[in-house]
Amino acid sequence: MSGASLDEVLKTAWARARAVWGRAFRQLKLFLATAEHTWRRSLQVRVVTLTLVVSSLLVAVFAYVVAYRSSTILLNRAKDSVSAQLDYGRSYTELQLKIFGKPFEPNVQGTLQDIVFYLGGGDSQDPSAGLVVVRADNVNELSAVPSRKGDITGLLTTDITGVVSHGQKATAIRSADLDRTGMVKYLVEGTPVKTNFGQIELYYIEPLTTQDSAATQIRTTVLATGATLVLLLGLLSALVTRLVVRPVRVAARTAQRLSAGLLDQRMAVTGEDDLALLAASFNQMAANLQRQIVRLEDMSRLQRRFTSDVSHELRTPLTTVRMAADLIFAERERFPADVTRTAEILQTELDRFESLLTDLLEISRYDAGFAMLDAEPTDLVPIVHRAVEPLRGLAERCGVPLEVDVPADPVIVEADPRRVERILRNLVGNAVEHAEGKPVVIRLVSDGVAAAVAVRDHGLGLKPGEEKLVFNRFWRADPSRARQTGGTGLGLSISLEDARLHGGWLEAWGAPGQGAQFRLTLPVRAGDRLSGSPLRLVPEDIELAAVTPPVQPRAITQTPAELPL
Missing domain, CATH: 3.30.565.10 (Histidine kinase-like ATPase, C-terminal domain)
Incomplete structure (x- = not known):
């Protein structure tokens, strides 16, 4: 394949990848926008979502606490059982080895094998059974004796054996594959055993398979029960919210119709509960509002008609008075001073009155919807x-x-x-x-x-x-201020x-x-x-x-x- 064709293939692949990512991004953006719109507009979605989230958190915390407490209780019981067996085994071992004064005496190694065979439950090779190990690292003439075969190097680590070798009890949890069947968790406890020829070590290795299985079953049961409870709570909250939100939505739609001028819209009243009381109160409010609006419309219509009629009717006497006032004002120089001043005041007030009538007629045209541009x-x-x-x-x-x-x-x-x-x-x-x-x-x-x-x-x-x-x-x-013009x-x-x-x-x-x-x-x-x-x-x-x-x-x-x- 030539370099040019390879470049074209790469460009085509890149363009297709960009197109796919672009479509995926647009779909994600559309989904987020739809989800946001639904979240903002739907009270029911918000209530159900919050109920599911809060109940899920509570169930998760409860499941964790139950699982943790169950595992702790099972582990403590296992520890108590192994500790009791270990104390018994130590006493039994000390009693059996009391007759020996030297490690190289005959039957010492055989006695250790018998002790391990007895404490380990006989010849049982059940993988689920416990394992007993006797170590004698401080005694060169003796070797370690386990109750059954298995690679225990991953269990008896130095951090455990070191504590026991210094004369103290040790407890730990380790995982190992003793029987080549998979990793298993074990409880390991060791204790020192005092003998006449020195100190040896006794270890009990107990598999925690039963405890882990029980804890897993408890955890699964709690999670399944919790998930079912969460779903039931979500369904219940959806039903309850629907019962509450539906009348509110009906009230909102009715209020929108009322605001649009459909004053005869009412809500259906069913039952005698709080929602029925809300619907009845809403209908009463709508009826009162309708009566008030109709009354105000009638009053406004009468007021506009009165203003228009009065303005028109005043035109005729105003024209007559204007003609007489203009005649008096034109001859004011021939009258005494007080009559002249009266004529001027009359002329000014007539101008203001005529302006007021003009403005009232203009307002009445706007109120009647007759104003033209x-x-x-x-x-x-x-x-x-x-x-x-x-x-x-x-x-x-x-x-x-x-x-x-x-x-x-x-x-x-x-x-x-x-x-x-x-x-x-x-x-x-x-x-x-x-x-x-x-x-x-x-x-x-x-x-x-x-x-x-x-x-x-x-x-x-x-x-x-x-x-x-x-x-x-x-x-x-400021009504108290003196005006310079005769505004209306x-x-x-x-x-x-x-x-x-x-x-x-x-x-x-x-x-x-x-x-x-x-x-x-x-x-x-x-x-x-x-x-x-x-x-x-x-x-x-x-x-x-x-x-x-x-x-x-x-x-x-x-x-x-x-x-x-």
């Missing part, structure tokens, strides 16, 4: 100037400088110019009213997707939470509805002593959904002040609420 490509730059110029006289009287920052190029959006101009006029007038003699900055920015106009003042500002209340009808931050209290409410009609945003930010900023954001193309604004809601000078501390810091009595940028 006449969107057309519009340049916002001249609209900003048209909204600001009529208010310059009021700003000069209040001592408030107006600063307009607009791009040199046109900013074209699909909007209703009349409504946009009305929004900006309300925002600028409101800013002049609360500027406290400090500059008001109007800024226009566009990023091609959305256009935003920000009106910034440096007056009293807003308290935390008031940035939402400013758009409520007839709401005022509906300007910001109408502006908010105008912005929503465009699919835009009208938002407010403010902090005590740091002024306020209102931001109008409109989509460049009508019908597009806004995802952001080219202007930040929190003014840049506030952020710079937070980053760079002033030379002479001033205590702030109240921290402004955190607002989205």
